[in-house]
Amino acid sequence: MxxxxxxxxxxxxxxxxxxxxxxxxxxxxxxxxxHKIAWLIREFGVAPHHITAVTFNNKAARExxxxxADLLNSQNTKGVTIxxxxxxxxxxxxxxxxEVGYSSSFSIYDAEDSQALVAKLLRVDHPDAANNLAQEVQxxxxxxxxxxxxxxxxxxxxxxxxxxxALIYNKYEQRLLAYNAMDFDDLILKPVRLFQxxxxxxxxxxxxxxxxxxxxxxxxxxxxxxxxxxxxxKRGVLTVAADDDQSxxxxxxxxxxxxxxxxxxFPNLKVVKLEQNxxxxxxxxxxxxxxxxxxxxxFEKTLWxxxxxxxxxxxxxxxxxxxxxxxxxxxxxxxxxxxxTDFRDYAIxxxxxxxxxxxxxxxxxxxxxxxxxxxxxxxxKTEIKDIMAYLRLxxxxxxxxxxxxVINTPRREVSPETLExxxxxxxxxxxxxxxxxxxxxxxxxxxxKQAAGxxxxxxxxxxxxxxxxxxxPIKVVCDMLADLHYEDWxxxxxxxxxxxxxxxxxxxxxxxxxxxxxxxQNGEKTLSRLVASLSLIxxxxxxxxxxxxxxxxxxxxxxxxxxxxxxxxxxxxxxDLLPYQTNLDEKGVEEERRLAxxxxxxxxxxxxxxLAERRKRGGEIVACKPSRFLSELPQDDLEWIDQExxxxxxxxxxxxxxxxxxxxxxxxxxx
DNA sequence: TGGGGTGATATTTTT
DNA sequence: TATCACCCCA
Numbered sequence: 001m002x003x004x005x006x007x008x009x010x011x012x013x014x015x016x017x018x019x020x021x022x023x024x025x026x027x028x029x030x031x032x033x034x035h036k037i038a039w040l041i042r043e044f045g046v047a048p049h050h051i052t053a054v055t056f057n058n059k060a061a062r063e064x065x066x067x068x069a070d071l072l073n074s075q076n077t078k079g080v081t082i083x084x085x086x087x088x089x090x091x092x093x094x095x096x097x098x099e100v101g102y103s104s105s106f107s108i109y110d111a112e113d114s115q116a117l118v119a120k121l122l123r124v125d126h127p128d129a130a131n132n133l134a135q136e137v138q139x140x141x142x143x144x145x146x147x148x149x150x151x152x153x154x155x156x157x158x159x160x161x162x163x164x165x166a167l168i169y170n171k172y173e174q175r176l177l178a179y180n181a182m183d184f185d186d187l188i189l190k191p192v193r194l195f196q197x198x199x200x201x202x203x204x205x206x207x208x209x210x211x212x213x214x215x216x217x218x219x220x221x222x223x224x225x226x227x228x229x230x231x232x233x234k235r236g237v238l239t240v241a242a243d244d245d246q247s248x249x250x251x252x253x254x255x256x257x258x259x260x261x262x263x264x265x266f267p268n269l270k271v272v273k274l275e276q277n278x279x280x281x282x283x284x285x286x287x288x289x290x291x292x293x294x295x296x297x298x299f300e301k302t303l304w305x306x307x308x309x310x311x312x313x314x315x316x317x318x319x320x321x322x323x324x325x326x327x328x329x330x331x332x333x334x335x336x337x338x339x340x341t342d343f344r345d346y347a348i349x350x351x352x353x354x355x356x357x358x359x360x361x362x363x364x365x366x367x368x369x370x371x372x373x374x375x376x377x378x379x380x381k382t383e384i385k386d387i388m389a390y391l392r393l394x395x396x397x398x399x400x401x402x403x404x405x406v407i408n409t410p411r412r413e414v415s416p417e418t419l420e421x422x423x424x425x426x427x428x429x430x431x432x433x434x435x436x437x438x439x440x441x442x443x444x445x446x447x448x449k450q451a452a453g454x455x456x457x458x459x460x461x462x463x464x465x466x467x468x469x470x471x472x473p474i475k476v477v478c479d480m481l482a483d484l485h486y487e488d489w490x491x492x493x494x495x496x497x498x499x500x501x502x503x504x505x506x507x508x509x510x511x512x513x514x515x516x517x518x519x520x521q522n523g524e525k526t527l528s529r530l531v532a533s534l535s536l537i538x539x540x541x542x543x544x545x546x547x548x549x550x551x552x553x554x555x556x557x558x559x560x561x562x563x564x565x566x567x568x569x570x571x572x573x574x575x576d577l578l579p580y581q582t583n584l585d586e587k588g589v590e591e592e593r594r595l596a597x598x599x600x601x602x603x604x605x606x607x608x609x610x611l612a613e614r615r616k617r618g619g620e621i622v623a624c625k626p627s628r629f630l631s632e633l634p635q636d637d638l639e640w641i642d643q644e645x646x647x648x649x650x651x652x653x654x655x656x657x658x659x660x661x662x663x664x665x666x667x668x669x670x671x
Numbered sequence: 672t673g674g675g676g677t678g679a680t681a682t683t684t685t686t
Numbered sequence: 687t688a689t690c691a692c693c694c695c696a
Contacts, residue, residue, distance in 0.1 A: 057685055086686045110686075131692085132679080184686045219685090251683060352682055354688095493672085536686060558683045580682060595683080618681075619687030 004028075004035065011239075011272040012036045015044065015211075018238040018266040020259070024303040025288070025601035026279030026564065029241040033213050034064060036239060037080060038071040040211055048079030050210040055084055056219045058537055060562065064215070081209075085224055087536050089187035092194065092205065094532070099198050100190055105395035105528035107181040108535040112385070113401055114138050114183045117175060121168045133164060140165035141172060145185035146221040146253030148192065179432075180398040188223045195230040206233050217242035217262070221253035229265050238266065244299070245292050248558055248595050259298050277303045277601075279564055281310025284607050287633045288600045294632050295590045312639040315573070315630065316610040324612040325358040328569050329366055331608060332552065335567065343369055347553040347565040349599045351578045355571060356554055363552070371551035373559055383490070383503040384510055388535070390480060393461070394468045395528035398432040410489035412457050414450075421445040422454070438462060473527040474515050481507070513537070557599045568603035570596070573611040574624040596629045 004012065008028060011021045012035045023029030037053060040046040053068075055061045065082045081088070090108075097104055109117070118141070119134035126133060140161055144151050151166035176182060182190065195202040209231055214220070217240040220228070232238045240262065247256045263269050277285055285303050316331065318324040332346055348359060356372065363370045386409050389402040396402070407414050425445055426436035436442065437458045443451055460483065468476045481487070486507070490500040517533055518525050553565065557578075572578060579592035600607060615624050630638075 084686070089686095108686090187686075249684070252685065354681075357688095556683065582682070591683095616687075 004032070005276055007272055007274050007276070008032050008035075011274070012039050014270060014272070015040065015237060018232070018236075018269050019240070020217075020262060020269055020271045021239065021241040021274060022259075022271055022299050022301055023241050023243055023274040024277060024301055025243065025246060025598070026277040027274035027303070028278060029243070029274060030060075030064065030215055031067070032274070033215055033239065033241055034067040034071060036213065037068050041072065041080075046211065048077065049081070050208065051079075051213070052081040052083075052088070052209045052211070053213040053215070054088055055082075055215050058084055060084075060215060061087075084536065085220075085227075086184060086187045087533075089191045089227070090532060090536065092191040093182075093187070094529075096194055096198070096201050099201060100194055101177065102182070103180055103396075105180070106532075107179065107392045107396045107399045107402065108187070108532060109176070109181050109183045109401070110535070111138065111142070111184070113181075114142070114172075116401055117179075118168065118172060121171050121175065122164070125167075126164070133161070136161045137165045137168065141169055142183070142185050143253060144169070145183075145189050146223050148189070148223045148226055178398065179400055180396050181401070185223070188227055192223060192226050192230065195227075202230060202233075205231060206236060209236060211237050211239070213239040213241075215241050216246075217258065218244050218247035218256060219249050219252070219254045220258050222255065222258075223253075225258050225261060225265075232266075244297065245295070245594055246561065246598050248561070248591060248598055250591055256298070271299065273299070273301050275301050275303055277305045278307075279604055280305060280601060281307050281605060283310040283313060283637050284600060284603050287313050287607070287637060288597055290634050291593060291600065291629060291632050292597045295593055311606050313633070313637055314606075314608045314639045314641055316608060317640060317642040318610060318612050319614065321355075321358055321612045321615045324571060324610050325362045328571055328608075328610050329359070329362045329368065332567075332569065333366065333368065335606075341566065343550045343552045345566040346569070347555065347560070347563075347567070347602065348569045348571060349555060349557050349560060349602070350571050351557055351580060351595070353556060355577075359554060359571075369549065369551045370554050371549075373553065373555045381503070381506055383507055387481075387486075387507055387510060388531075390484075391477070391527070391531045391534075393434070394465050394476070394480075395531055397434045397465065400426075400433045403433045407457065410484060410486065413453055414457070418446060418450045418454060421450075434458060434461065468527050473525065473530055474511070474518060476527065477511055477514060481511075510534075557595045560602050561598060564602050564604055566603075566605045567608075568599070568606070569608045569610065570599045571610045572615075573609045573627040573630055574615070575627055576617075576624070577615075578627050578629065593629060596627075 008031075011019060011032050015036075021029055021032060023032070033053065037051055040051055041048055053064060055064060061082055061084050065077075068080065068082065069077050081091075083091070093100055093102070094104070097106075115134045115138045118138045119130045122130035122133055122137065141151075144165075151162075151169050153166055176186070195205070212228065212231060214228065228238065242259055244256045244259055247254055280288070282305050285305050289302055316324070316327050318327050328348060332348075335341070336343065336346070350356060350359075360370070360372070386405065389405040392399050393402040393406055404419070407419070422433055422437055422442070422445075425439065425442055426433050429436050429439060429441075431439070437454050442454075446454070464476065464480055464483070467479070487500075487504050490503050493500075514530055514534060517530050553563075557570070570578075578596060579589050583589070583592055609630065611626055611630075612624060614621050616622075
C-alpha cells in the first residue's frame with residue numbers, strides 16, 4: 001500500500017466528529033475507509049465491536065473485509081462489523097423479533113417473490129391484467145418504501161399504476177406479515193420503524209456502534225439515510241465517503257441530494273475532498289472534468305493527476321452499428337497486437353444491453369474471448385429458486401408463496417382445483433396452506449385421490465421440518481435433495497443432459513455455499529439463519545468477481561462502478577442513446593452525464609468513443625446525431641477518426657508479411 | 672410436455 | 687423489427 005497523501009491522512013485521522021469524504025473517481029476513497037478502521041483499532045485502541053462499516057453490495061463488503069484484514073495482519077478484525085446495508089438491517093431485526101412482530105424464521109422475498117405476491121393480490125380486481133401490472137406495481141410499492149413514505153389513498157378507483165398500487169399497498173403489507181415474510185426494502189424500513197417506536201432498542205444499538213463508516217454514500221436512498229441518522233444520534237461518529245458525480249442509481253431511489261441532507265442533519269460535519277486521481281492519464285481526467293462541469297454540484301471538486309498527459313481521446317465515426325462493432329473490435333485487436341497487452345486490459349462499455357448483440361457476433365467471428373457481465377444472476381436461476389423455496393418453507397411453514405412454488409416441482413399431480421380448494425380451506429381456518437393441508441377437515445373438500453396426493457407431500461414435508469429442527473442443516477438439505485429425486489427430475493425434464501448437469505452443479509454450489517456459511521458464521525447455525533444470510537448473497541458476485549481468464553470485458557455503463565481498465569471503449573455516443581431518449585429532462589440529462597462520466601473515469605491509459613451515423617431503432621433505420629456530451633469535451637484533446645481513414649486490420653492484413661501470421665497465431669493461442 | 676403461435680415490449684440494477 | 691415470455695393445443 002502506497003503512502004497516504006495529506007488529504008487522505010486528514011480523513012483517516014479525524015475522529016472527533018462526523019466526516020464527509022468527498023472523493024473523486026480513482027482517488028482511493030475505499031482505502032481511506034479501510035485505513036481509518038485500522039487506525040481506530042491500532043492507534044486509538046477502539047474495541048473492534050464498536051466499529052461498523054457498511055457498503056451497498058456484497059462485493060464491496062467482501063473487498064473491504066479483506067483489505068482491513070490485510071492492514072491489521074488479520075489480528076483484531078474479528079469484532080468489526082463489515083456488511084451490506086441489508087445485512088445490517090437483517091441483523092438488527094433478528095435481535096428484535098418480538099418488537100417487530102415476526103417470528104425467528106421469517107422469509108426474505110426478492111423482487112420476483114414480491115411480484116408474485118402482488119400479482120396474486122391484483123387478480124382480485126384485475127383478473128386479466130394482473131401479471132402485466134404486477135411488475136410495475138411492485139416497483140411502485142418498493143419505491144414508496146425506499147422513500148419512506150406511505151402512499152396517498154386515491155379518492156376513487158383509478159387506472160393509473162400509482163393508484164392501483166396505493167390500493168393494494170396495505171393488503172400487500174398484511175399478506176407479508178401473515179406469511180412471516182419481508183421484502184428487501186423491509187430490511188431497511190423495519191429497523192427504522194423499530195428504532196422510532198422502541199427507544200430502548202435504539203439505545204442498545206447506539207451503545208454498540210460508536211463509529212459508523214459508509215462507503216458510496218451517494219447511492220443511499222432516503223430510508224437508508226434515516227437509518228444512519230437514527231443509529232448515530234448525537235454522539236456517534238459517522239464517516240461517509242461519497243462522490244455525487246457517480247450517483248447513477250436514481251432508479252434505486254438514490255438521491256444526490258443526500259449529501260446536502262447530510263450537512264443539515266450533521267451540522268458539525270467536516271468535509272475533506274480527495275481530488276488526486278491515481279488512475280487515469282491527465283488527458284482522460286481533463287475530459288472527465290470538462291464533462292461533469294456541466295452538472296450542478298453541492299460541492300465543487302476538480303480531479304487532477306500527476307501521471308503523464310497521455311494519448312488523445314479518440315472518437316471513431318462509423319457508418320452503421322454493424323460498422324461500429326467491426327471498427328471497435330478491429331481497433332481493439334490492432335491495439336493489443338501492437339502493444340502486446342492482454343484481452344483483460346480492455347473493456348467495451350455501452351448504455352443498454354441491446355447494443356451488445358452485434359458486438360458479440362463480431363467477437364465470436366474473430367474468435368476473441370469476451371466476458372459479458374450482468375447476465376442472469378445465480379439466484380435468478382429456476383433450480384436455485386426452487387431449492388431456496390424448499391428451504392424457506394422448511395424454516396417458515398407460513399410461507400405460502402414458497403409452498404405454491406414447491407408443490408409441483410417435481411411434479412406431484414396436484415391440480416389447480418385441488419389448490420383452490422386448499423386455499424379456501426386455509427382462509428377459513430385462518431392458517432397457512434401447509435397447515436391447512438395437514439388439517440383433517442380437508443377431506444370435506446377433496447376427493448380421496450386428491451387428498452391422498454396432497455397428504456403424501458405434506459407428511460413428508462412435516463417430517464423434514466421436524467428433522468430440520470434437530471439435525472445438522474447441511475445433512476437435512478442433502479437428505480431432502482435425495483428424497484426429492486431432484487437430480488432425476490432434472491434429467492427427465494431437460495432435453496439437453498448437459499443443461500441438467502449444469503443445473504445440478506449449481507445446486508451443489510448452493511449446498512457448498514451453505515456449508516461455508518455454516519462454518520463462517522459465529523453464533524447460531526440454525527437452518528433459518530443460514531437461509532436468511534443466503535437470501536442476501538448474490539452468488540453472481542462469485543462469477544463476476546473472478547473473471548479468471550483473459551477476456552475482453554463487455555458491460556453496461558451502470559455495472560462498471562468500482563472497476564478500472566487500462567483501455568476503455570465507450571460505444572454508441574449518440575443523442576437518444578447517451579443521453580438516452582426517455583431521460584431528457586434536466587435532471588435526467590444530468591444523470592446520463594454522470595453515467596458518461598463514470599464510463600470515462602474507468603480508463604487508465606486510453607479512451608476511445610465510437611458512434612454510428614445510422615442505427616436501427618424499432619425496425620427503422622434512422623440517422624443519428626453525435627451525443628451532446630462529445631461537444632462538451634475539450635476539443636483539442638479529441639482525435640476524430642472518420643470512416644474514410646485507415647482501417648487498422650486491413651492495414652495489417654494488407655502488408656501480407658509476418659504481421660498476418662503473428663496475428664493469426666495470437667488469435668489461435670487464445671482459443 | 673413441449674413446441675409453436677401470439678402478443679407485448681423495447682433503460683439502467685442491488686439486496 | 688426482433689426477442690421473449692406465456693399460453694394453448696396436440
